[in-house]
Every structure is written in structure tokens, then in C-alpha cells.
Amino acid sequence: MFSKILIANRGEVAVRIIRACKEMGVATLAVYSEADRNALHVALADQSFCIGGPEASESYLNENQIISTAILAGAQAIHPGYGFLSENAHFARACRKNGLVFIGPDPESMERLSDKAVLKELIRSTGLTVIPGTKAVSSVEEAKSAARAIGYPVMLKACAGGGGRGIRLIRSEDELEENYHQASSEALSAFGDGSVYLEKYIFPARHVELQILADENGNAVCLGDRDCSLQRRNQKLLEETPSPAVSDEQRQKIMTLAVEAVKKIGYVGAGTMEFLLDQEGNFWFMEMNVRLQVEHCVTEMLTGIDLVKWQIRIAAGIPLNFTQEDVRMKGSAIECRINAGSCGTLKMLHVPGGPSVRFDTALIEGTVISPYYDSLVGKLIVYAKTREETLRKMRASLCELVIDGIQTNIEEQLRIVEDERFTSGKYDLTFMGNR
Numbered sequence: 001m002f003s004k005i006l007i008a009n010r011g012e013v014a015v016r017i018i019r020a021c022k023e024m025g026v027a028t029l030a031v032y033s034e035a036d037r038n039a040l041h042v043a044l045a046d047q048s049f050c051i052g053g054p055e056a057s058e059s060y061l062n063e064n065q066i067i068s069t070a071i072l073a074g075a076q077a078i079h080p081g082y083g084f085l086s087e088n089a090h091f092a093r094a095c096r097k098n099g100l101v102f103i104g105p106d107p108e109s110m111e112r113l114s115d116k117a118v119l120k121e122l123i124r125s126t127g128l129t130v131i132p133g134t135k136a137v138s139s140v141e142e143a144k145s146a147a148r149a150i151g152y153p154v155m156l157k158a159c160a161g162g163g164g165r166g167i168r169l170i171r172s173e174d175e176l177e178e179n180y181h182q183a184s185s186e187a188l189s190a191f192g193d194g195s196v197y198l199e200k201y202i203f204p205a206r207h208v209e210l211q212i213l214a215d216e217n218g219n220a221v222c223l224g225d226r227d228c229s230l231q232r233r234n235q236k237l238l239e240e241t242p243s244p245a246v247s248d249e250q251r252q253k254i255m256t257l258a259v260e261a262v263k264k265i266g267y268v269g270a271g272t273m274e275f276l277l278d279q280e281g282n283f284w285f286m287e288m289n290v291r292l293q294v295e296h297c298v299t300e301m302l303t304g305i306d307l308v309k310w311q312i313r314i315a316a317g318i319p320l321n322f323t324q325e326d327v328r329m330k331g332s333a334i335e336c337r338i339n340a341g342s343c344g345t346l347k348m349l350h351v352p353g354g355p356s357v358r359f360d361t362a363l364i365e366g367t368v369i370s371p372y373y374d375s376l377v378g379k380l381i382v383y384a385k386t387r388e389e390t391l392r393k394m395r396a397s398l399c400e401l402v403i404d405g406i407q408t409n410i411e412e413q414l415r416i417v418e419d420e421r422f423t424s425g426k427y428d429l430t431f432m433g434n435r
Contacts, residue, residue, distance in 0.1 A: 244425030
């Protein structure tokens with residue numbers, strides 16, 4: 001096991017990783033930007049170093065500074081969290097070159113699975129159904145030809161995409177011509193890769209994902225599904241497990257296929273396989289995220305399995321000590337993402353409590369919300385034995401949560417969990433007005 005880990009991230013996920021490390025007896029090393037000098041993760045870590053200016057490119061994306069700091073401070077491994085460098089194969093390779101363990105998949109796997117066309121061919125060979133689509137298209141004319149073959153409407157997506165960036169719904173050839181260069185530019189800015197591809201638009205549908213853990217000894221388990229259909233402009237707002245749209249029989253079948261697929265492609269680490277679920281109950285594979293997901297918390301609440309600790313153990317070469325039969329998925333868990341709607345200084349924070357209520361955050365009174373980073377400031381997660389009870393608990397917890405000094409989406413989340421479309425479990429990707 002590692003004796004010291006550098007956390008190459010900030011905010012609530014950095015705090016989450018530090019807590020897991022402390023429970024494992026592993027020393028932690030935080031890096032931070034000038035804007036985060038007084039951040040909670042800086043105070044909680046055993047050591048902390050400022051590595052650059054407030055812009056992410058100057059700090060949390062500064063590969064050389066992060067690696068130099070890890071070596072200087074005697075860390076053996078780097079945990080990237082999610083976002084920033086978490087799916088960067090170049091960074092993972094640089095870690096290995098410098099004798100550091102990247103807590104995630106190896107760079108070869110990341111490169112292979114980040115190519116959406118290659119990944120879909122791999123997944124198709126495992127027996128899962130893949131959404132019809134193309135490889136990277138190099139011009140508007142090539143995109144038009146492909147779209148005519150697939151049939152409108154289509155989705156225009158970034159090849160190296162994630163987090164909802166670089167995605168456009170295209171209903172006609174005119175829209176394709178109008179959006180092609182915009183999507184490519186957005187992809188280049190967000191991921192350093194402007195290549196895009198086309199995919200058949202499955203509508204109406206739900207976004208359902210499966211959480212996977214796999215070790216280097218060939219063992220793999222699926223920790224159930226998460227419904228992530230509550231989205232605005234492809235950004236997730238609320239997640240729950242299990243999905244109310246998936247029957248026990250469907251769940252067991254898709255979980256079995258997912259585990260077999262992960263073993264066949266040789267994936268190692270924590271990963272998420274994402275699907276669209278259509279009205280006929282068909283699962284269409286979209287992509288695989290090779291990192292910790294923001295919404296991993298609901299899976300932890302449902303199963304009692306600590307995903308961050310297992311990420312670290314797997315990276316250290318420790319095999320899974322449980323099998324699929326040992327995974328227990330009883331009850332219901334819901335997560336509401338709490339986003340800042342303004343910059344400012346936090347004047348007051350009151351966090352709800354009670355059994356099976358969790359608020360993952362880096363907020364403390366006096367925290368300054370800056371314009372440099374993602375708007376996520378916390379995640380409210382609740383668990384109960386039934387979905388109905390979980391909904392009541394979430395409503396009560398949202399009413400109790402107080403964040404004063406900045407604007408947030410707490411009231412919006414409360415409206416969502418009180419909406420009959422959500423409480424009935426019959427929602428889909430159109431809930432927030434997405435088309």
C-alpha cells in the first residue's frame with residue numbers, strides 16, 4: 001500500500017479522497033492554486049503546496065508542477081479525482097515515467113477507450129448493443145454524408161468528450177452545417193482535441209449507467225445502475241440508484257453483460273459504462289468513463305462499498321476481496337448536485353443530518369466561490385429502504401440545507417423532487433426541457 005498520495009484536484013472530490021486516505025492510514029499531499037489558498041482540502045491534507053495561479057491551466061492542469069511536487073514530497077501515487085487530468089493518458093504516462101502510480105487505468109487503456117469509434121467496436125464484439133454511429137468525421141461534407149446514411153436526427157459529439165461538452169442535437173442538414181465548427185471548437189477548447197463524430201439520436205430515452213470495479217487479476221464486479229436522466233444541456237443535476245425504469249430481470253442481465261465486457265476488454269480500475277434506455281427496454285451503449293464519477297456516492301450509499309478506497313487498493317495491486325454474489329443492493333439512494341449560481345463569500349452553512357444523510361462538500365464559512373472552476377459546491381445524498389422514503393428524506397434534507405452568501409440551486413432541486421413526473425419514476429431525458 002502507498003504511504004503518501006498526492007491529490008491532483010480541488011473542491012469536494014479532493015476532500016472526499018483525503019478522508020478515504022486518512023481512514024486507510026495513508027498520508028495526503030494537497031496541491032492548490034492561488035485562488036484556493038484557504039480551501040478546505042488544503043487545511044485537511046497532511047501537506048499542501050501552491051502550484052500556480054488561479055486559472056486551471058496554471059495549476060490543476062499543470063502536469064509538470066504536479067509531478068515535480070509529488071516527487072519532491074515523496075508521494076508514491078497521484079489520485080486525479082474527476083475532471084482536470086483524470087482521463088489524460090499523457091499525464092498517466094508521465095506519472096509512470098517518473099515512478100509514480102496514476103490511480104486509474106493505465107495510459108494504453110485510456111487511449112484505447114477514449115477513442116469512441118474503437119471503443120464501440122470493442123464493446124460490439126462483447127455482445128452489448130451499441131448506438132449506430134461513425135468514426136471521427138474530418139469535414140462538414142463527410143458529416144453530411146454520414147448523417148444521411150444514419151438518418152436524422154443525429155447527435156454530433158466530441159471524440160474526446162465528457163461532461164456534456166461538445167454535444168449538439170442535429171435535426172437537419174442546415175443545422176449540421178451551422179453546428180459542426182462550433183462543436184469542434186468547443187471540443188478543442190475543452191479537451192485539446194477538436195475531432196467530432198455522429199451518433200443516432202435515441203428518443204425518448206433515459207440515461208442509465210453501470211458502476212464497475214475490476215482488478216489486475218481479472219476479477220470484475222458491477223455495483224448496480226444509476227439513473228442520470230435529470231440533466232440540463234447534458235449536465236447532470238440529480239442521480240438515483242436503482243433506476244425506477246429498470247426491472248430486476250433487466251438489471252441482472254445488463255450487469256452480467258457489462259462484467260463480461262469489462263473482462264473481455266481487459267479494463268482495470270473503477271469505470272462507468274453509460275447507456276441510453278429506450279421505451280422498449282433496450283440498452284444502447286454510449287461510452288465508458290475511465291474515472292471516478294461525480295455521482296459515485298449513491299452507489300456507495302446503496303452497497304456500502306467505498307469506491308475511492310477500492311480505486312486506491314486496485315492501483316496498489318490489491319485484488320478485490322468480494323465477488324458479484326457478495327454485492328448487496330437493497331433500498332434507494334438519491335443525490336442532488338448543489339451548484340453555485342453566483343460568485344461570492346459564504347456567510348453561513350448549515351448541513352442537514354440524521355441517519356443515512358450525507359453532504360459531500362468543501363464549503364466552510366468564509367469560502368470564496370471564484371469564477372475559475374466548476375459551479376458544483378456540494379452533493380446532498382440520502383438513503384432509505386424504499387424510494388418513497390428516500391424522496392421524503394431528500395425533501396426534508398433540502399429544506400434543512402442552508403447556504404447563505406451565494407446563490408444556489410437548492411430551491412430548484414426541491415421542485416424537482418416534488419414534481420409528480422419525478423416522484424412517479426416515469427421521467428426521462430426530456431424532464432428539464434431537453435430535446
